[in-house]
Amino acid sequence: MEVKEKKAKVAKQGVLKRIAGPVVTAVNLDAHMYDVVKVGKEALMGEVIKIQGDNIIIQVYEDTSGIRPGEPVENTGLSLAVELGPGLLTSIYDGIQRPLAVLVDKMGNFIERGVSAPGLSHTKKWSFKPLVKSGDNVEPGTILGEVQETNIVHRVMLPPNVKAGIVKTIKSGDFTVDETICILNDGREYPMIQRWPVRVPRPVKEKMNPTIPLITGQRILDGLFPIAKGGTAAIPGPFGSGKTVTQQQLAKWSDAEIVVYIGCGERGNEMTEVLTEFPHLEDPKSGKPLMERTVLIANTSNMPVAAREASVYTGITIAEYFRDMGYDVSLMADSTSRWAEAMREISSRLEEMPGEEGYPAYLAARLSEFYERAGLVISLNGARGSVSVIGAVSPPGGDFSEPVTQNTLRIVKVFWALDAKLSQRRHFPAINWLNSYSLYLEALQDYYDKEVSPEWNKLRAWAMEVLQKEAELQEIVQLVGSDALPESEQVTIEVARMIREIFLQQNAYDAVDTFCDMSKQYDMMKAIKLFAEFAYAAQLAGVSPAQIIGVKSKNDLPQIKFIKDYKPELAKIEKQMDAEFNALRSAA
């Protein structure tokens, strides 16, 4: 991570007075809030988070063991910023944008401290193709040219916070990110790299209401509780209920053009899994390795908490940068609870007055500021881009009434409620279909009508109705057994079971079922509906529920999930169902 220049030049060197964990106090230092400082003889990176008289309180992004009072502290006078430019894609960073691959080269397999490493390579040359010419007017955000970064085209833009101007010279050819590629008439020179302070949202021209779904290939998400491109979703659940797997499924299969995946205070092995797996996976649309559209941020649970706090901002700033180029970006943060806990830990070290459950009083504000950085926008250069944000929440004891879950639900539009009862029986994704919701349904209806089928919205509503009905019936069944239900309701129970087991259950580890496109989702739901129609008709004609449940061909329906070219098989099953029901009806 690099730092960004501020106007006020301040003085410089102070000394450490107190060290207690990741929070240290310095004196005799001129500082402003959020200035980046170098702490101790090893120059560990830190950030000013509180000023109290002469005491400057600093959170340190690296381990502070062994540091003593009296060691120097130096203020850089800059604020925490990320380096943006070609080279971001396929990278894996820690919470303050140090490339982990570079850190391995510099200090071996374990993360030692006091090593800085810039976010982008400053030696690699990229082939830059200009898109403006001399004499052109350029404004903040204007696309100056492009670089083929991976299979993704990286659009090099004028930074958003500079004045407009007229191009004097624009270069073409191979450059490092630091070399000037554009000179304006007034003498200003711009390289490909830009730096942006992570705690400040990048400006846009306009924010719009989302109308297009982010297609995830996950049936319960796309089918029942969709998120829009530029939307926000939360996925809370107890440990082991499927937050990470769901987020990884989205990172793999969602139809975003860029994916930013933040492992915030979670497991090292999970990041390794992404690193090992993604290069071998292909985007179902482009056929290109998924890694090429991905930026990873890994600040695992045993890495410093202050850097964990920063990781979320580092991620969203990178996401906004790609959005400004006109891309649809999706950002997963796993887990926002660990981020909130990092805030809590720092806050308690500052001896701030705690709010609910020890979280700082500004928890709600920080969460909403973060989710507000999502959205479908017209960027400064007129391109349409989006950032969709999907945050995992890890409530203590799986209890959703705790502050992080509650404050998150007040902001996000989609709620995917994970349920330990479902995961325990290996019903995956363990998303509870009764508690979850999406507030985008209405906004997305037109899209489904046009792109999936005019029937889709009705089919979805029907499925939800059946599941709702089943929940009511199950309460009765628990008391008196299913045989006591009226016959038509016994059929409903069976249809609901089919919706759950065939449509909702989806195995992330099955080579075929891991991704299901919208047309297959539609076909599957339609086949279940077809069964339901046959079944209710047969029941009216006097066929018994036992006979209906015993219809053999429906047992082949789940197999559809595992078949890639499922259509012939599905047609066969539907024909057999028709025949079987015909036989039952004529016998009745």
Place this chain on the structure above:
Amino acid sequence: MKEYRTISKIAGPLVFVEKTEPVAYQELVNIVLFDGTIKRGQVLDTSDDLVVVQVFETTTGIGRDSGVRFTGETIKMPVGREMLGRILSGGGKPIDGGPEIVPEKRLDITGAAINPYARGMPADFIQTGISTIDGTNTLVRGQKLPIFSAAGLPHNNVALQIARQAKVPGSTETFAVVFAAMGITKEEANYFMQDFERTGALERAVVFLNLADDPAVERIITPRLALTTAEYLAFELGMHVLVILTDMTNYCEALRQIGAAREEVPGRRGYPGYMYTDLASLYERAGMIKGLKGSVTQIPILTMPGDDITHPIPDLTGYITEGQIVVNRDLHRKGIYPPINVLPSLSRLMNLGIGKGHTREDHKKVSDQMYAGYAEGNDLRGLVAIVGKDALSERDRLLLEFADLFENRFVRQGYDEDRTIEDTLNLGWELLSTLPVEQLTRIDRDLINKYHPKFKTGAMKE
């Protein structure tokens, strides 16, 4: 080395020292009593005028007249190959009457985080010989998989059985065992030691014992010493190391005690707000490293206060570890050993270590199908209690029977019974074949044709 006599306050395990030289955060401190006894501690907070020291032993005997020496370095652990076969105290001193350990290296016990980029992906299936682990919650090399238990349940037997039987099929390397006891009774410790001796495991084990009557605060460093040793054996000597940490509940109590002494704002149930991060600094010290031969596999054991899995200790653990094996009182009451309840149990790395090339191609789906059947059968037990068995449909009746069979045949096994993965999976198929084949919706047809006892063509020829 300068000795200060400026102790201003002693509170619980904390000693406050004034007007010192600049002392480093986390520095090792020796406190010298009037009779020459030395107690060790560590700096928790350091500033110009006041240093707060956390003492690892009891503060008994420490007074304002005691001397304080700052050693100038953070806590280091002497490690060496010779440690195998040795028994050390919870503070790392030999207590088996043997000689001092000649260190090959001295390592910082905090242990730096493994760079996620340097990690190797765990994928080697460990056969523990226990069906409920191998079949449905598979352990792999480099995993951290705790046992969630409760007072009075046989978690020690389960841990010992794993330690005794664990092997990677096809590999001749045995596991080295690092065993760290925190606050367990002498009797429990003996139980472990006797089993290690009986099976000869002691020769390839390093044992750290902090017993119930040893200082509670020492428990903070015991697991760190153990893990530092494990990392040395694994990543410098290339061994595969199995680390057993028991009982993590006592560790967390010690953490709470220090938090209270420091007058910190407590989190849930009085445990410190940073307990997640602190536990992660232990549990994350499991894994493999690309290009290195060894591995650290962790089996922490914890007892859930009040059998409550939502208690902060199991809860935070579950959020960090890669699954959990849950030992259950109802099964234990039914006389089933090992009383592992598969429903809340989980191994997150299972998928990496099973299937074709690891165990068998049908593994995942057999496991899923058994879960589904057992979960449903188990639910039906509640219903049967109300409406009676007769009110059940045929389908439900079979599921109910499946649940019983599952507990009695699949879960139940002998303390010395070492099942191969083939045995476990075949047993799974045998039990599943009591259900109508249409009900096996989690398994694709090809696998049914290949492995289902009633359909498999190969079976006829054999």
